[in-house]
Amino acid sequence: xxxxxxxxxxxxxxxxxxxxxxxxxxxxxxxxxxxxxxxxxxxxxxxxxxxxxxxxxxxxxxxxxxxxxxxxxxxxxxxxxxxxxxxxxxxxxxxxxxxxxxxxxxxxxxxxxxxxxxxxxxxxxxxxxxxxxxxxxxxxxxxxxxxxxxxxxxxxxxxxxxxxxxxxxxxxxxxxxxxxxxxxxxxxxxxxxxxxxxxxxxxxxxxxxxxxxxxxxxxxxxxxxxxxxxxxxxxxxxxxxxxxxxxxxxxxxxxxxxxxxxxxxxxxxxxxxxxxxxxxxxxxxxxxxxxxxxxxxxxxxxxxxxxxxxxxxxxxxxxxxxxxxxxxxxxxxxxxxxxxxxxxxxxxxxxxxxxxxxxxxxxxxxxxxxxxxxxxxxxxxxxxxxxxxxxxxxxxxxxxxxxxxxxxxxxxxxxxxxxxxxxxxxxxxxxxxxxxxxxxxxxxxxxxxxxxxxxxxxxxxxxxxxxxxxxxxxxxxxxxxxxxxxxxxxxxx
Amino acid sequence: xxxxxxxxxxxxxxxxxxxxxxxxxxxxxxxxxxxxxxxxxxxxxxxxxxxxxxxxxxxxxxxxxxxxxxxxxxxxxxxxxxxxxxxxxxxxxxxxxxxxxxxxxxxxxxxxxxxxxxxxxxxxxxxxxxxxxxxxxxxxxxxxxxxxxxxxxxxxxxxxxxxxxxxxxxxxxxxxxxxxxxxxxxxxxxxxxxxxxxxxxxxxxxxxxxxxxxxxxx
Numbered sequence: 098x099x100x101x102x103x104x105x106x107x108x109x110x111x112x113x114x115x116x117x118x119x120x121x122x123x124x125x126x127x128x129x130x131x132x133x134x135x136x137x138x139x140x141x142x143x144x145x146x147x148x149x150x151x152x153x154x155x156x157x158x159x160x161x162x163x164x165x166x167x168x169x170x171x172x173x174x175x176x177x178x179x180x181x182x183x184x185x186x187x188x189x190x191x192x193x194x195x196x197x198x199x200x201x202x203x204x205x206x207x208x209x210x211x212x213x214x215x216x217x218x219x220x221x222x223x224x225x226x227x228x229x230x231x232x233x234x235x236x237x238x239x240x241x242x243x244x245x246x247x248x249x250x251x252x253x254x255x256x257x258x259x260x261x262x263x264x265x266x267x268x269x270x271x272x273x274x275x276x277x278x279x280x281x282x283x284x285x286x287x288x289x290x291x292x293x294x295x296x297x298x299x300x301x302x303x304x305x306x307x308x309x310x311x312x313x314x315x316x317x318x319x320x321x322x323x324x325x326x327x328x329x330x331x332x333x334x335x336x337x338x339x340x341x342x343x344x345x346x347x348x349x350x351x352x353x354x355x356x357x358x359x360x361x362x363x364x365x366x367x368x369x370x371x372x373x374x375x376x377x378x379x380x381x382x383x384x385x386x387x388x389x390x391x392x393x394x395x396x397x398x399x400x401x402x403x404x405x406x407x408x409x410x411x412x413x414x415x416x417x418x419x420x421x422x423x424x425x426x427x428x429x430x431x432x433x434x435x436x437x438x439x440x441x442x443x444x445x446x447x448x449x450x451x452x453x454x455x456x457x458x459x460x461x462x463x464x465x466x467x468x469x470x471x472x473x474x475x476x477x478x479x480x481x482x483x484x485x486x487x488x489x490x491x492x493x494x495x496x497x498x499x500x501x502x503x504x505x506x507x508x509x510x511x512x513x514x515x516x517x518x519x520x521x522x523x524x525x526x527x528x529x530x531x532x533x534x535x536x537x538x539x540x541x542x543x544x545x546x547x548x549x550x551x552x553x554x555x556x557x558x559x560x561x562x563x564x565x566x567x568x569x570x571x572x573x574x575x576x577x578x579x580x581x582x583x584x585x586x587x588x589x590x
Numbered sequence: 591x592x593x594x595x596x597x598x599x600x601x602x603x604x605x606x607x608x609x610x611x612x613x614x615x616x617x618x619x620x621x622x623x624x625x626x627x628x629x630x631x632x633x634x635x636x637x638x639x640x641x642x643x644x645x646x647x648x649x650x651x652x653x654x655x656x657x658x659x660x661x662x663x664x665x666x667x668x669x670x671x672x673x674x675x676x677x678x679x680x681x682x683x684x685x686x687x688x689x690x691x692x693x694x695x696x697x698x699x700x701x702x703x704x705x706x707x708x709x710x711x712x713x714x715x716x717x718x719x720x721x722x723x724x725x726x727x728x729x730x731x732x733x734x735x736x737x738x739x740x741x742x743x744x745x746x747x748x749x750x751x752x753x754x755x756x757x758x759x760x761x762x763x764x765x766x767x768x769x770x771x772x773x774x775x776x777x778x779x780x781x782x783x784x785x786x787x788x789x790x791x792x793x794x795x796x797x798x799x800x801x802x803x804x805x806x807x808x
Contacts, residue, residue: 301654451666455665522720527725554625
C-alpha cells in the first residue's frame with residue numbers, strides 16, 4: 098500500500114500562461130518539459146516511459162492488442178477524475194526522471210519541476226494555446242520543438258482562441274454533488290455516473306459528469322479541430338503535448354470544486370477502492386486507487402492558484418444547484434423527437450412536443466417537476482468532427498446565439514465518438530454517447546415570466562469553434578464528419 | 591419493506607417484471623424436469639418447451655438493456671416497451687428453434703458443445719456479442735414507438751442468435767429436460783452480455799463448454 102501522507106514541501110504546478118508572462122515563451126519550466134517530451138518521443142513503443150506507450154495507456158487504435166496497462170482511460174464515469182490524476186502523477190514522475198538525467202536542465206528546474214496547467218478560462222489571451230506549443234523550434238531557433246504539432250485546429254495554430262463557451266468551468270463548478278446512479282434522464286453531478294470500471298460505455302447508463310462534458314470534452318474536440326487532430330480521439334489525444342496541461346487544469350478544477358461549501362468526494366468503496374494498473378518511471382507495474390490520491394499533496398504537488406481566489410471567479414453567476422443527488426424516483430420521459438437528426442456543422446432547431454407526466458413526477462408538492470432535463474441520446478459518428486455545439490432551450494427567433502447566454506444550457510461534444518460503432522471492443526452498456534443538461538432554473542424563470550410553453554420546447558444546437566486571432570479572418574474549417582443524434586428527450590423528475 | 595419502498599424499487603427497476611417471467615420459466619422447467627418425457631414427445635410439446643427454455647435462458651442476459659429501454663420510455667409505456675422488445679426477441683429464438691429442433695436430434699450434444707467451445711474462441715463470436723448492444727433510441731409514443739421497439743427486439747434477437755447459435759443447437763439436441771446444461775449455458779450467455787470487458791471470458795467460457803462436451807461424450 099502506498100503512503101497517503103502529505104508531502105511536507107510539495108511541488109507547485111504552475112499556470113502555463115503565468116510562466117509565459119514571467120519568463121517568455123521558453124520559461125525554463127516549459128523548455129524542460131519540451132526537452133523531456135523530446136526524449137520520450139525518441140523511445141520505442143515497448144518502453145513504458147516512451148511517448149507512444151504513455152498515449153497507449155489512455156487508448157489504442159481499434160484492433161490493437163490490449164492488456165491491463167493499455168487502453169485503460171476512464172470516461173463517462175465517476176472514475177474519470179481519479180484515474181486521470183494517477184495517470185498525470187506517474188507521467189510527471191517520468192518527466193522528472195528524464196530531467197534528472199539531462200545536463201542542459203539546471204538543478205533548480207530539475208528539482209522543482211512540476212507539470213504546468215493550461216487555464217484557458219482565466220480571461221485575456223489565455224484561451225489561446227501557450228506560445229511554446231505553437232513554435233516550430235526551441236529557443237535556439239534550430240531544434241525542432243517537441244511540443245509543436247500541426248495536427249490541431251488551424252485557428253488555434255494561428256494564435257486564435259477557444260470560444261468562451263468552450264472553456265467555461267462555471268456550470269461544472271456550480272454542480273452540488275459529485276456523482277449519482279446512472280439512471281437515464283438525469284444529470285450525474287460534477288464527477289460522473291456511478292459505475293464500475295468504465296473505459297467508454299461498458300456500464301449501462303454510463304454518462305459524463307459536468308466537468309468531463311465542459312470544458313474537458315469540448316476542449317479535446319476544439320483543439321483537435323476538424324481535420325482529425327490528435328486531441329480529438331481517445332487513442333491519439335495524449336500524443337499532443339498540450340493534452341497533459343489540459344488534464345492538469347481539469348485536475349486543478351477538481352481541487353477548486355472541492356473548495357466550495359458542501360462539496361465532497363464520494364466515500365463508497367466502489368469509488369475509493371477500485372484498483373487501476375499503471376507502470377511507473379522504472380517500467381514497474383503499480384496498482385493505485387482513488388483513496389490514495391484524494392489530496393494532491395499526498396502525491397507531492399499542489400496548484401499555484403489558491404483555490405479560494407479561483408472560486409470567487411468560478412462561482413460568479415452560478416446558480417444554486419442541489420447538493421444531493423436527485424430523489425430516488427427516476428426521471429420520467431415527457432417528450433422526445435420522433436426522428437433521428439444529423440448535425441453537419443450548421444445551426445439546427447428541433448421542436449419537441451411535451452406531455453404531462455404520468456408517473457411519480459406527479460407527486461411533487463408544488464405541482465411542478467422538481468427538476469427538468471434535456472437529454473441528447475444515441476450520439477454516434479465515425480470520428481470527432483472537431484467542433485462542439487452550444488445547446489439552447491427556447492432561444493428567441495431574434496436572438497443571436499452569441500449573446501444568448503441566458504438560454505445556454507451546456508455543450509455537446511464528441512470526444513470518444515469513434516468508439517460508438519466499434520465492435521472490436523466490449524461496450525455492454527451501449528454504444529452511443531449520451532448527454533444530459535439540467536434546465537430546471539431556466540424553466541422556472543421562463544415560467545415565472547409567462548414565456549414557458551408547457552406543450553412544446555425548442556432546442557437549438559449552434560456550432561461553436563475556436564476564434565481566429567484578432568483582426569484576422571477565420572481559417573476555413575470543414576464541418577467534419579456528420580454526427581447522428583438518435584433522440585432529444587425531455588425528462589421531468 | 592414498506593409498500594412505498596417496494597414501489598420505489600419498481601420505479602427504478604421496471605425490468606423486474608421480465609425477471610419474474612424468466613424466474614417463472616425456470617420454475618416450470620425445473621418442475622417439468624422431474625417428469626421427463628420419452629423420446630416420442632410430440633413436436634409441439636418440444637416447441638412449447640423450447641419457448642419456455644429460451645425465455646428462461648435468454649431473458650436474464652437482456653435485463654440490463656431492457657431496463658435502459660424502459661427507463662427511456664414514457665412512464666405509461668414502460669411495460670409495453672419491455673413486452674414488445676422481449677416478445678420480438680423471444681420470437682427470433684422461436685424461429686431458430688423451429689429449424690434447430692428439426693436438425694439437432696440427429697447430432698450429438700457432445701459434438702455440438704465442442705463446436706460451441708471452439709466458437710467462443712473466434713473473433714466473429716465476440717463481434718456478435720458486441721453488436722447485441724447496438725440498440726437505437728426509440729420514438730416516444732404511438733405506433734411508431736411500438737414498431738421501432740419490435741424491430742429493435744428482432745435485431746437484438748438476430749444478433750444474439752449469431753452470437754449463441756452453437757450452444758443453443760446443443761440445447762435443441764439435449765432438450766429442455768437437461769436443466770444442468772441449461773443452467774451452465776445461461777450463466778455463460780448472460781455473463782458474456784453483462785460483464786464489463788466480457789471478452790476476457792472467452793477462455794473460461796470455452797473451457798466450461800469443453801468440459802460439458804467431455805461429460806456429454808463420456
